[in-house]
Amino acid sequence: MYKxxxxxxxxxxxxxxxxxxxxxxxxxxAYIIRIMxxxxxxxxxxxxxxxxxxxxxxxxxxxxxxxxxxxxxxxxLYMSPELKAMNFFxxxxxxxxxxxxxxxxxxxxxxxxxxxxxxxLVGAPCMRVKGxxxxxxxxxxxxxxxxxxxxxxxxxxxxLGLKGxxxxxxxxxxxxxxxxxxxxxxxxxxxxxxxxxxxxxxxEEAAEAMGVNLFYHKTLAFVVGAxxxxxxxxxxxxxxxxxxxxxxNIMLTFQIVLIVLLGGLGSITGTxxxxxxxxxxxxxxxxxxxxxxxxxxxIPGISGMRMLIFSLILMVAxxxxxxxxLGDREFSWEALFSAFKKRHSTEGE
Amino acid sequence: MAILxxxxxxxxxGGLIAVNNVSLELEEGELSGLIGPNGAxxxxxxxxxxxxxxxxxxxxxFMNQDITRKRPHETxxxxxxxxxxxxxxxxxxxxxxxxxxxxxxxxxxxxFSAVFSLPNYVKQDEELTRESLRLLEAVGxxxxxxxxxxxxxxxxxxxxxxxxxxxxKPKILxxxxxxxxxxxxxxxxxxxxIRRIRDEFNLxxxxxxHDMKVVMGICERITVLDHGCxxxxxxxxxxxxxxxxxxxxxxxxxxxxx
Numbered sequence: 001m002y003k004x005x006x007x008x009x010x011x012x013x014x015x016x017x018x019x020x021x022x023x024x025x026x027x028x029x030a031y032i033i034r035i036m037x038x039x040x041x042x043x044x045x046x047x048x049x050x051x052x053x054x055x056x057x058x059x060x061x062x063x064x065x066x067x068x069x070x071x072x073x074x075x076x077l078y079m080s081p082e083l084k085a086m087n088f089f090x091x092x093x094x095x096x097x098x099x100x101x102x103x104x105x106x107x108x109x110x111x112x113x114x115x116x117x118x119x120x121l122v123g124a125p126c127m128r129v130k131g132x133x134x135x136x137x138x139x140x141x142x143x144x145x146x147x148x149x150x151x152x153x154x155x156x157x158x159x160l161g162l163k164g165x166x167x168x169x170x171x172x173x174x175x176x177x178x179x180x181x182x183x184x185x186x187x188x189x190x191x192x193x194x195x196x197x198x199x200x201x202x203x204e205e206a207a208e209a210m211g212v213n214l215f216y217h218k219t220l221a222f223v224v225g226a227x228x229x230x231x232x233x234x235x236x237x238x239x240x241x242x243x244x245x246x247x248x249n250i251m252l253t254f255q256i257v258l259i260v261l262l263g264g265l266g267s268i269t270g271t272x273x274x275x276x277x278x279x280x281x282x283x284x285x286x287x288x289x290x291x292x293x294x295x296x297x298x299i300p301g302i303s304g305m306r307m308l309i310f311s312l313i314l315m316v317a318x319x320x321x322x323x324x325x326l327g328d329r330e331f332s333w334e335a336l337f338s339a340f341k342k343r344h345s346t347e348g349e
Numbered sequence: 350m351a352i353l354x355x356x357x358x359x360x361x362x363g364g365l366i367a368v369n370n371v372s373l374e375l376e377e378g379e380l381s382g383l384i385g386p387n388g389a390x391x392x393x394x395x396x397x398x399x400x401x402x403x404x405x406x407x408x409x410x411f412m413n414q415d416i417t418r419k420r421p422h423e424t425x426x427x428x429x430x431x432x433x434x435x436x437x438x439x440x441x442x443x444x445x446x447x448x449x450x451x452x453x454x455x456x457x458x459x460x461f462s463a464v465f466s467l468p469n470y471v472k473q474d475e476e477l478t479r480e481s482l483r484l485l486e487a488v489g490x491x492x493x494x495x496x497x498x499x500x501x502x503x504x505x506x507x508x509x510x511x512x513x514x515x516x517x518k519p520k521i522l523x524x525x526x527x528x529x530x531x532x533x534x535x536x537x538x539x540x541x542x543i544r545r546i547r548d549e550f551n552l553x554x555x556x557x558x559h560d561m562k563v564v565m566g567i568c569e570r571i572t573v574l575d576h577g578c579x580x581x582x583x584x585x586x587x588x589x590x591x592x593x594x595x596x597x598x599x600x601x602x603x604x605x606x607x
Contacts, residue, residue, distance in 0.1 A: 192473075199442065203440075206439065
């Protein structure tokens with residue numbers, strides 16, 4: 001009975017949420033919509049990285065690389081041939097990419113799938129390395145992607161990047177994918193496969209001795225995580241309208257790791273909250289970069305002050321909230337109801 | 350018939366020969382012990398059997414099948430389960446989930462049917478949950494099924510580890526120092542428990558143990574290792590009076606004095 005009630009409550013709140021999205025898309029101003037889109041992309045990135053880092057315990061720094069693959073693949077597929085010809089003025093784009101154009105959704109999926117293939121290629125050799133070493137290998141991978149994309153002039157247009165991408169990404173696209181990502185990864189985590197992933201995180205040796213195929217499950221986490229990172233890359237490309245290889249550097253990965261750490265390694269709810277929070281904070285903290293007057297002293301605007309505040313947040317988080325906002329707890333209707341009941345009964349006494 | 354057979358197995362770590370030309374046979378249904386001084390290579394033998402370490406030479410046969418080159422998850426699926434000397438539970442997971450992980454290898458449903466709750470996955474998942482609950486009941490941890498594994502008291506953690514090993518539906522159970530850190534009362538309960546699960550699950554059990562009361566009390570056959578070599582095999586009575594064994598444990602003068 002409880003299961004049924006939770007299911008309908010979830011459906012009901014999703015309907016409400018998408019009604020809100022519809023309202024926001026038509027009534028909110030472009031600036032807020034833009035931030036909301038970024039928030040959704042952060043949610044996708046954070047949740048997919050949490051699958052690899054938080055639930056499977058494989059510390060990966062390769063997310064920017066997967067995003068780059070997704071962003072470039074989808075952009076090269078949904079851009080019109082004329083637009084591609086305009087972009088590639090140094091060296092023409094190779095055939096058949098220069099002639100094809102496919103709808104946004106299939107382009108996104110293609111980007112996600114190619115990123116998933118890369119996830120497999122990274123995850124497979126990573127069987128041999130653990131911990132810090134894995135972090136270095138995955139970081140190396142994302143650097144290789146960046147350098148490769150800088151030099152593949154006739155495919156990626158090199159450091160010139162791709163400009164004037166059509167903006168397909170709206171709140172429906174971004175939040176639709178965010179909800180699907182949360183759904184997919186939450187269901188994966190709660191399934192028997194998810195239990196195997198968490199067992200690998202808690203004790204790899206014991207997991208293997210209990211019949212868990214380490215190779216299969218680790219690469220599963222990488223493939224699924226990379227797929228959604230690729231989708232997020234595609235959405236981001238179409239949102240910011242321009243991509244170049246250097247946008248997908250270690251700072252981007254760092255930001256996603258920050259989202260995951262703040263939200264709590266192993267908590268999807270926490271990652272969603274911190275993803276949205278960071279997207280909005282990043283914008284609202286622009287205030288500190290404008291010139292201001294405090295007690296009669298004029299402080300000139302210093303660009304980069306935001307990052308200073310972020311570093312402070314991270315330090316406070318690491319020092320005082322080592323497990324992030326939620327640790328590894330998750331939101332559930334049952335917990336909400338039991339908390340509500342408890343409060344109700346104490347009030348009644 | 351021997352269910353497990355080690356034939357001249359050798360394992361080296363650099364210059365150290367941890368297991369030196371060991372041949373060993375386990376009869377089906379027998380409860381046997383593996384003893385020896387510290388560093389004799391007992392745990393290494395477990396690691397070699399389960400495939401954690403590849404052997405340098407020799408052969409391991411399980412039910413007449415060569416498992417010498419098999420990985421740990423493959424030997425587990427074939428029917429060799431183990432526990433660890435220092436308990437290795439999945440600490441952040443619930444007691445029930447610890448056991449369910451060990452059933453996972455039998456799941457035939459794909460990742461997609463798991464994510465989208467397709468009927469074939471739901472059915473298999475329910476089945477392995479039922480099996481796990483039955484096992485928890487058998488070891489007396491049913492009431493604690495939703496607790497975090499790391500929050501259990503020590504004795505319960507040992508039992509959970511055994512329950513988890515049983516969930517892989519083993520034919521052979523390898524127990525690495527199951528009585529370590531237990532008081533005499535807990536130890537005698539454990540001895541009864543080991544005998545009971547052997548009969549209930551038709552197991553062949555090989556255990557490593559330093560507590561001689563346990564070893565002499567429940568093992569039908571004992572193998573003694575020293576410096577990676579088998580120095581004696583036989584019934585508890587034979588082992589207790591074997592001069593080689595006393596020499597290994599107490600030094601060469603001990604036998605003469607006793």
